[in-house]
Amino acid sequence: MEKTDILKQVQDIFRDILDDKNIILSDASTAEDIEDWDSLTHIQLIKAIEKNFSIRFTSREILSWNNVGEMLDCIKSKL
Amino acid sequence: MKDYQTLKRNLKKDLSTLRKCKVALLGDSATQMLATAIKGEGVERGVCIDLWEAEYNQVERQVMDRTSLLYTQDLQYTIVFQSTHKGMEQHALLKEEEKAKWAEERLSFVRNLCENSKTHIIYYNYPEIEDTVFGSYANKVETSFTYQVRKLNYQLMQLSQECKNLFICDLAGIQNKMGRDQLFDSAVYINTELLLSLDALPIVASRTLDIICAIEGKGKKCLILDLDNTLWGGIVGDDGWEGIQIGHGLGIGKAFTEFQEWVKKLKERGIIIAICSKNDEEKAKEPFLKNPEMVLKLEDIAVFIANWKNKAENIQEIQHILNIGFDSMVFLDDNPFERNMVREHLPEVTVPELPDDPGLYLEYLYSLNLFETASYSTADQDRTRQYQAQAQRATASQTFTDEKAFLKSLNMTSVVRGFDKFNTPRVAQLSQRSNQFNLRTIRYTEAKITEIAQSDAYMPFSFTLDDKFGDNGLIGVIILQKQGKDTLFVDTWFMSCRVLNRGMEDFMLNTIVDAAKRAGYKHLIGEYLPTPKNQMVAKHYDRLGFTPIKRETVQQYILDVAGYQPRECYIHSTV
Numbered sequence: 001m002e003k004t005d006i007l008k009q010v011q012d013i014f015r016d017i018l019d020d021k022n023i024i025l026s027d028a029s030t031a032e033d034i035e036d037w038d039s040l041t042h043i044q045l046i047k048a049i050e051k052n053f054s055i056r057f058t059s060r061e062i063l064s065w066n067n068v069g070e071m072l073d074c075i076k077s078k079l
Numbered sequence: 080m081k082d083y084q085t086l087k088r089n090l091k092k093d094l095s096t097l098r099k100c101k102v103a104l105l106g107d108s109a110t111q112m113l114a115t116a117i118k119g120e121g122v123e124r125g126v127c128i129d130l131w132e133a134e135y136n137q138v139e140r141q142v143m144d145r146t147s148l149l150y151t152q153d154l155q156y157t158i159v160f161q162s163t164h165k166g167m168e169q170h171a172l173l174k175e176e177e178k179a180k181w182a183e184e185r186l187s188f189v190r191n192l193c194e195n196s197k198t199h200i201i202y203y204n205y206p207e208i209e210d211t212v213f214g215s216y217a218n219k220v221e222t223s224f225t226y227q228v229r230k231l232n233y234q235l236m237q238l239s240q241e242c243k244n245l246f247i248c249d250l251a252g253i254q255n256k257m258g259r260d261q262l263f264d265s266a267v268y269i270n271t272e273l274l275l276s277l278d279a280l281p282i283v284a285s286r287t288l289d290i291i292c293a294i295e296g297k298g299k300k301c302l303i304l305d306l307d308n309t310l311w312g313g314i315v316g317d318d319g320w321e322g323i324q325i326g327h328g329l330g331i332g333k334a335f336t337e338f339q340e341w342v343k344k345l346k347e348r349g350i351i352i353a354i355c356s357k358n359d360e361e362k363a364k365e366p367f368l369k370n371p372e373m374v375l376k377l378e379d380i381a382v383f384i385a386n387w388k389n390k391a392e393n394i395q396e397i398q399h400i401l402n403i404g405f406d407s408m409v410f411l412d413d414n415p416f417e418r419n420m421v422r423e424h425l426p427e428v429t430v431p432e433l434p435d436d437p438g439l440y441l442e443y444l445y446s447l448n449l450f451e452t453a454s455y456s457t458a459d460q461d462r463t464r465q466y467q468a469q470a471q472r473a474t475a476s477q478t479f480t481d482e483k484a485f486l487k488s489l490n491m492t493s494v495v496r497g498f499d500k501f502n503t504p505r506v507a508q509l510s511q512r513s514n515q516f517n518l519r520t521i522r523y524t525e526a527k528i529t530e531i532a533q534s535d536a537y538m539p540f541s542f543t544l545d546d547k548f549g550d551n552g553l554i555g556v557i558i559l560q561k562q563g564k565d566t567l568f569v570d571t572w573f574m575s576c577r578v579l580n581r582g583m584e585d586f587m588l589n590t591i592v593d594a595a596k597r598a599g600y601k602h603l604i605g606e607y608l609p610t611p612k613n614q615m616v617a618k619h620y621d622r623l624g625f626t627p628i629k630r631e632t633v634q635q636y637i638l639d640v641a642g643y644q645p646r647e648c649y650i651h652s653t654v
């Protein structure tokens with residue numbers, strides 16, 4: 001799967017979980033750019049992404065990403 | 080079961096029309112998401128949970144500090160989640176000789192909380208963590224954590240029998256169903272300090288609300304069953320009473336046998352069992368009468384309806400005979416068409432989506448926890464017989480054209496008593512269950528009933544009703560509150576709907592006016608507090624000859640004791 005496809009799917013998950021249809025994600029997006037993306041919704045997002053792609057992140061990975069791009073790379077490496 | 084995201088979205092709805100319920104949540108781990116799930120599940124049940132969350136990891140401080148908000152707020156429920164996880168850490172740091180006392184210490188802490196709190200306590204018990212430090216040998220070692228956790232869960236059950244305000248929410252039971260790897264998610268824990276997985280949250284919230292709803296009188300009372308392919312395998316009309324699939328041995332028959340055994344246990348617990356089947360009545364009854372493998376017998380069934388009318392209509396008929404709310408009924412049917420039909424016409428009836436495979440019925444039904452209760456008394460076991468007698472009375476009344484003659488023919492007697500240790504559980508239970516004939520709908524727990532019985536400020540009455548068709552048991556309660564030297568306020572008046580239209584209200588009023596007169600009181604003041612369910616008694620005091628007096632926003636009524644003429648009724652008092 002191309003990174004842009006992954007980005008699109010992840011963006012849909014963000015829109016659903018954060019209840020905001022206008023969210024636009026890019027590689028550079030961070031929690032600071034997006035309202036309601038806090039530590040609690042973060043874990044919800046992670047779990048939804050895991051389900052969507054049928055993958056599992058390690059606890060370390062979840063804590064390691066500095067932006068959405070790094071998260072997408074991590075997803076891509078597991079597919 | 081709704082997922083966590085759905086429960087979270089519920090909080091954005093307009094909650095202003097929902098009944099409010101003040102709840103505290105204390106935990107030794109992060110509880111924000113549990114709080115969200117509980118509030119969201121509350122919305123599903125029509126309750127707005129006004130939740131106060133104690134600061135993180137403040138269980139001990141909040142409980143030990145008598146000036147804490149836990150005691151000074153006007154709360155109805157205190158939910159406490161002390162996790163096995165944190166307990167295990169604590170246990171690990173203890174000296175060897177202290178480890179054997181871990182369960183005792185924790186228990187005395189819970190006891191302290193129960194004794195100091197005026198609220199209902201909902202306490203999660205402890206799902207086990209098998210640390211394998213001793214392996215299975217832990218069963219022989221009192222200091223092992225496994226040993227201590229099991230001991231604590233056992234002692235919590237004992238404590239909950241002793242402390243009437245303590246209700247255990249069976250988190251250990253939830254883990255038994257889900258499995259530890261589903262209940263706990265290390266990624267969630269490491270990132271949020273929450274000790275439950277996202278999939279477990281809605282289940283835990285649902286089981287928590289089950290307890291709250293049961294205490295508030297919203298438990299299920301009646302199970303309505305289809306027959307063919309629900310209670311037995313096959314179609315009795317085609318296969319005959321001897322050809323249906325039921326019974327032990329190889330094959331699907333045992334799934335139905337075990338399902339019937341479960342239904343029988345529910346019946347013995349006091350759930351009313353009714354049959355609603357598309358069949359010829361005679362054919363439908365044959366298995367009950369002739370097939371030796373049938374666990375359920377006709378005497379287990381309170382109402383048996385088998386005909387070719389639509390099921391929604393038949394369930395209305397059952398509702399009419401039993402006189403209980405649609406929202407207290409569960410309907411089980413293997414046929415999706417019938418289920419949808421009932422859902423559409425009677426949306427208040429709970430209609431579980433039974434799996435296609437009868438072998439899965441029970442495990443699926445266990446997961447729903449449909450029959451949570453907040454009380455249990457041995458009198459519950461007689462309920463089926465009482466409702467069968469009710470059906471007989473309904474038939475008998477049709478042969479009389481004159482109502483008085485019918486009432487006379489019943490030979491009704493009533494035992495009037497205060498509250499004592501024998502009837503307290505039943506009084507409390509009726510207080511929680513009575514929704515329709517209930518003037519003020521104040522719910523009393525056993526502890527509160529005991530307090531009233533011992534207090535000088537009240538005159539409590541309980542009433543039974545017996546007639547030639549059978550004993551209805553304790554069916555009515557009045558609590559009079561002394562207000563000054565002249566006035567008695569009717570704090571509570573409720574009655575089981577089983578005994579409607581029998582003149583019981585007249586008998587009850589005669590009894591309390593007589594008692595008031597003898598104690599030297601001049602007036603009775605009654606009050607009607609409307610709820611969505613007690614419309615039936617809106618004109619109760621008017622009918623009984625009270626005079627309306629308007630008090631601010633509530634409707635009150637007064638009765639002059641001296642001028643009271645005893646009302647005609649056909650119930651005799653016995654001792």
